[in-house]
Amino acid sequence: MQTEAVFAGFGGQGVMLAGMVLAETGMNLGREVVWLPSYGPEMRGGTANCTVIIADEPIASPIVLHPRDIVAMNRPSLEKFCGLMRPGGYVVVNKSLIAVDPDRDDVRVVNVEANRIAIEAGSAKSANMVILGAYVGATGVVPYEALVETAQTVLKKKPKLIPVNLKCLEQGFELGKQARAD
Amino acid sequence: MQTEAVFAGFGGQGVMLAGMVLAETGMNLGREVVWLPSYGPEMRGGTANCTVIIADEPIASPIVLHPRDIVAMNRPSLEKFCGLMRPGGYVVVNKSLIAVDPDRDDVRVVNVEANRIAIEAGSAKSANMVILGAYVGATGVVPYEALVETAQTVLKKKPKLIPVNLKCLEQGFELGKQARAD
Amino acid sequence: MAKVLMKGNEAIAESGIRAGGLCYFCYPITPQSEVAEYLSRRMPEVGGAFLQGESEVAVSNMLYGAAGAGVRCWTTSSSPGISLMMEALSYIAAAELPCVIVNIVRAGPGLGGILPSQGDYRQAVKGGGHGDYRCLVYAPSSVQEAVDLMPLAFDRADRYRNPVLIIGDGMIGQMMEPVEFREQEFPSLPEKNWATDGCKGRKPNVVNSLYLNPVEEEQLNRKLGEKYARMERDEVMFEEFNTGKPYRALFVAYGTTARICKTAIKKLAEEGIDVALLRPITLFPFPSERLNELAEPAEFLLSVEMSMGQMLEDIRLATCCRKPVHFYGRQGGLVPSPEEVADEVKRLLGSAKGDR
Amino acid sequence: MAKVLMKGNEAIAESGIRAGGLCYFCYPITPQSEVAEYLSRRMPEVGGAFLQGESEVAVSNMLYGAAGAGVRCWTTSSSPGISLMMEALSYIAAAELPCVIVNIVRAGPGLGGILPSQGDYRQAVKGGGHGDYRCLVYAPSSVQEAVDLMPLAFDRADRYRNPVLIIGDGMIGQMMEPVEFREQEFPSLPEKNWATDGCKGRKPNVVNSLYLNPVEEEQLNRKLGEKYARMERDEVMFEEFNTGKPYRALFVAYGTTARICKTAIKKLAEEGIDVALLRPITLFPFPSERLNELAEPAEFLLSVEMSMGQMLEDIRLATCCRKPVHFYGRQGGLVPSPEEVADEVKRLLGSAKGDR
Amino acid sequence: MAKKNYLVTIDRNRCKGCELCVHACPKQVLAMSKDINEKGYFFATVVSQPDCIGCKFCGMSCPDSAIEVAALDEAEVAGGI
Amino acid sequence: MAKKNYLVTIDRNRCKGCELCVHACPKQVLAMSKDINEKGYFFATVVSQPDCIGCKFCGMSCPDSAIEVAALDEAEVAGGI
């Protein structure tokens, strides 16, 4: 099985890191993973995105034209990628910044007010963890415990930030799980 | 018909110019000509030489491994080229500087004391004209008059030098003609 | 050792260090600057030398100097930067100096763009500098393979006393994959008794490519020619995919595009169309012999490239034009998708004859 | 006009001026410095621009600037100097700027020697800079032909908006032959309405090779590809020698070596052995089609080169390996003699089969 | 001479919110808005137009040429434009 | 102190006849010969050895390291070497 997720947002929203934590979790679980950033002119100031592939077999092409899932942190990202995803995939929408809804009815939508939740949790910068949690909650692509473990390792050097980030992750995860159950 | 002559000597002896005058004479006569200098490391300080080809048909290869004729202004040149020439060709030897004789008996030798004649004519630097004259006298590859005409054009910018150079050319020519008759 | 998730550029950097490449010169250029950035932090830790030079021209000549002094040295750059190294590369090859040059290729020609490309194939393989010389050229198609090829590249550079190129595309440099730094064993190398590292106890050594005597220069050319022939005999590397059972078409692709072809092969297999892949790992020497064998059962060959078809000539030469050789490529930083590639195969299978 | 006896380099210089190449940049290097020396005297007379730049890197970028401003400009250099122009050449091709670059090739690789060579074939023909680009490449085999090709080169450069290379060897540069400066007529050229020469009365023009948008960059690559295909269709030039009657072998040789082959052909004819010659005048585009036809009656082909056989691949590609293609070459500044070449033909005729 | 009046206009969609103009103004005429513009930046706005002395420092400092400064005629000022 | 004596030796076949040593010598110890050496150059020779003051200027000026200068012991001078 292979899942592909595009994490997309504004530069500075931490989508690259969110994708990296997911990829690393997959790797720690012994699965095949690729994390591929979009790099290029849009780096400066514009949008940023990365693709994370998690699979059971060696991953052939790192390029995915039609990813299964989308995690959109802002509106341009949703608009750019939503049309590309495969039917039946998950689209996680940061409702704090995206007023509109995805214009597709063949995908599963997970709405999360990532920024609000992060601010409430005490770290405006951790919206990326909220949405990552939500993505994992909804898709179950990796077990929650593994995700937490990776996040802890990644944040090892900034131990003060661990609690709030884990809190964000958890709240997101719960919302995601709920959405899945819906 | 095609004749090839290598003019060889010490840098500064004027062998390149002698070859050029011959080539230009050929050209003025409407014949096909190539003048090919040896260039390379030996330029600085060592020997200098050029090959002049005069032919009735377009000249294919400008490279002649075994030239018909040799004009040697100094001993190293004689030694370097004499062995390469074709049987039956002419070797013109500057006796002023070359004490030895060519070590071949299948070629026609023309001995000229080019330096002595030039000095006596009043221009130590014109030994190259003496030997050029001798070569043309011996081989008849171009008519004498044509040679004189070219020499005059070449020296146009230094009119004072014309008489002495023509004198050298003539004396060489006479010696060459004699040698041929011999 | 456990796997770590690493960006291609950083993995290359780390692998270079572990392979003993403790002397690194660079000039920043996207999409490979992370190699330099990583090494600027890491080299001091391992007691190696890191220097950002004033230009790629200078960097390539620093390689010449360090390599000539017997030091394992390397650089990384990208297309325009590599073009600036062409004079020095010719010198390095002529003076028979070992070094490793990684080119994380970007879209060209000219300033072009910074997205992935394979547009430097001809420059790398046919020779971009003047004179008769060759580089051994490796083309990894994953971060792990890039990591694995670094020690091999250093070994072969030393063994042949020749520059070795590693050609990745922007993707290889930028993507993260799990990697393992495996110890590799190599037969012991001859001593660098030609290096200019002080003439104590021996006659002076000279590192040089000037031969004013044409006979000596011809000898050098022939000696180099023999070396390249030896590489062609001994150094060919490739991967085959899906060649175990009958196939109708054969992909030829290297680096990232080979991975795309693999996905296309899986997709096609689902539709009952069997296609195989030959992936050259060495671009020079090119796996001509094996390609010629593998071409046999195929109706046609399809070269998939991120260039205008620079590998086509080598494929045609390898197969003596016995089979149609087709081309599918994207340029300018666009990467062919597995879907596009699969569709092209279907189109070709549907159509009559392709180019000769 | 009457013929004058001129050294190749000086004849090229004069012809360049007469072709309207009134803007010349250079950096001295043997064996072509006479071009610069001649032009340093001559340019002021004709009101043209002569500038000795600080390096070949600078010179090639001066060409970019002047060409971009719509000025007919050119340079001459030799192998190592040409290698230093590779980045700019790629830029010039990418920005579609017309200019002429003469390479009087010397022995390489590295510093090599200053004697004649054909060792830069691959660099010129396959592309020495990064990215997908091509130069139109002419290879004169006499001083007269060099003179005649200069106006053509300038015309084609302008017509295609592409750099044009002229590849001579040290011999072409150094030897004197009678030359005539013939007026050549060309169809009128399109206006250079793209040049950056002041935006009076129009929108600003931009000379550029940067395309951050990969779709645009791909378009550029394809547009260039079409241009090169057009060159391949329309610009092929070659000479045939002795192809009128049956022949047993076919020489393929360009520049000086082609002349040597002609003499060898005459020698062989005297011995009753008929051999023909195809002399490519354009190296890119290569006269593949005609070569393929001419190969038909021959038992084998013999490529004669002053390199390690850099043209062989193009010959094999042209003939689809249907005939054995042999190689005879000298390197390092040594020039094959007609005798050697003739002997090689006899040896090959005597022997059984050659390389495939 | 009567005190002159000036009109400072900021093209909010050119503005990238760098605050350099705000800092450059000797009279605190400008301030950053709480809104964001098309590009997502908090843009600079004019908060006390009458204090403006027409020194043009704001315009000179703006890297994005988002600012225009005009001198108003007496009449215009009177007219309350 | 007694006047010291010096021996200047010129390797005639290394000499390229540039005359720099002749010019450099403050004591006119050296001069160009009328003969030519192996390479065809008129070479420098010592013409008035006793005048030599051992200043080494000749050696320093020689681009071809063709010159050696030695200081003679009293005894050697006496011995007439």
Next chain:
Amino acid sequence: MQTIFKRPEALAVQPTHYCPGCTHGIAHRLIAEAIDELGLRERTVGIAPVGCSVLAFNYFNFDFQQASHGRAPAVATGIKRGRPDLVVFTYQGDGDLASIGMAEIIHAANRGEKFTVVFINNAIYGMTGGQMAPTTMPGQVTSTSPFGRKTDDVGFPIRMCELLSSLRTPAFIERVSLSSPKHIIRARKAILKAFRYQSEGRGFSFVECLSTCPTNWGVTPLKALEWLEEHMMPYYPVQNFKDFEPATPEGGKDAD
């Protein structure tokens, strides 16, 4: 109503891609103002470098060429030698001009090529993500000097004005700062003068603009200006280094 300050005509309407607060935009405007003021727009050719200003051709309203990294002075030389009637300037960053392009700038300056150089010194490679430049300050942390520039390893920052003004040929060399309106006014004058000299055929003119790179310095635009004034200006004094003097007659005595 009379507009007393607005976007100059020679500057394109097109918004730039520069980061917020990047002083590249200020330098652009000053150049455009100079060109407007001297009426040169229709015969000017700008040369964009490789660096953040690589797209400068989009931001001006006249002809442009985009040069390879560091070679803008050679490109400008090519244009001027071929078309002396055109007004040409290069616009170059410190990586471009002071690192890879060192030979080209020195030789163009020394030949007295009759074009203008606007040199944007922001002590870093902006475009490629903040690597060390030859102009990076001692101790300054960049992505390739993670422990701060060590002068005993890579030397002191290069001062291009000082270097170039040790040459005899250049006509005009001045360093200015873009850090405050006061300095911008001086910068404006220097750039205007440089272009005026060129249009009068007076030879090589060079203006170095001390600039910021908030993004890669990792500070806000305002803090960047402060850092420039505090750290760069003491080392890179803002002053005129050379102003036009008639060349001494051919082979004449040396004025220096």
Next chain:
Amino acid sequence: MQTIFKRPEALAVQPTHYCPGCTHGIAHRLIAEAIDELGLRERTVGIAPVGCSVLAFNYFNFDFQQASHGRAPAVATGIKRGRPDLVVFTYQGDGDLASIGMAEIIHAANRGEKFTVVFINNAIYGMTGGQMAPTTMPGQVTSTSPFGRKTDDVGFPIRMCELLSSLRTPAFIERVSLSSPKHIIRARKAILKAFRYQSEGRGFSFVECLSTCPTNWGVTPLKALEWLEEHMMPYYPVQNFKDFEPATPEGGKDAD
């Protein structure tokens, strides 16, 4: 008998290919003497340039590399960074160092690379047959300045010592002349000092030797020395430009 002057050990027996009276040979000897005197022969690597001294590797008795045109400082940098224990010097002509190699020499100097440069300024391209160099004197006729160097076309000669000493990092910069025994003695001292500084790890050291090219100047060796003294020395003053001073502490205030 005691030899008081002879060919130094570090100089090979092999006669050179230089033209009669060419001062390249003098410079060679001075280097060899310095290396002998400091006992460095067995850990020295010389870098030969492209120029008349391209074959320098034949004339010394220690390891050598032959560098591409102008890049000797980069080659030397490569060696020194890889093998700081070696003693390295470049030997470069004026075309090599001051024209094509300008970027490399400036950057090596500015980084304070710990090697020595011996710069042979003969105001011309010797090897290639007498073309103009950046150091060619105003009015001087060469094969590419047939009407004499015109300063309004190609500027004034570049003075490398002045240029390099405008940089802060270099440790030692001196110009000497090879035109007479008096000057040769000074030259000898400067070269010795340069190597000594290197062997003490003191950073970049540079000695410019005013030299002749009788062949391409078209005069006798003696006349060439006169021309050097008369025409070159007034423009290229023979003096020390920089001598070692301890670098100021990291990030510290500027000593200049």
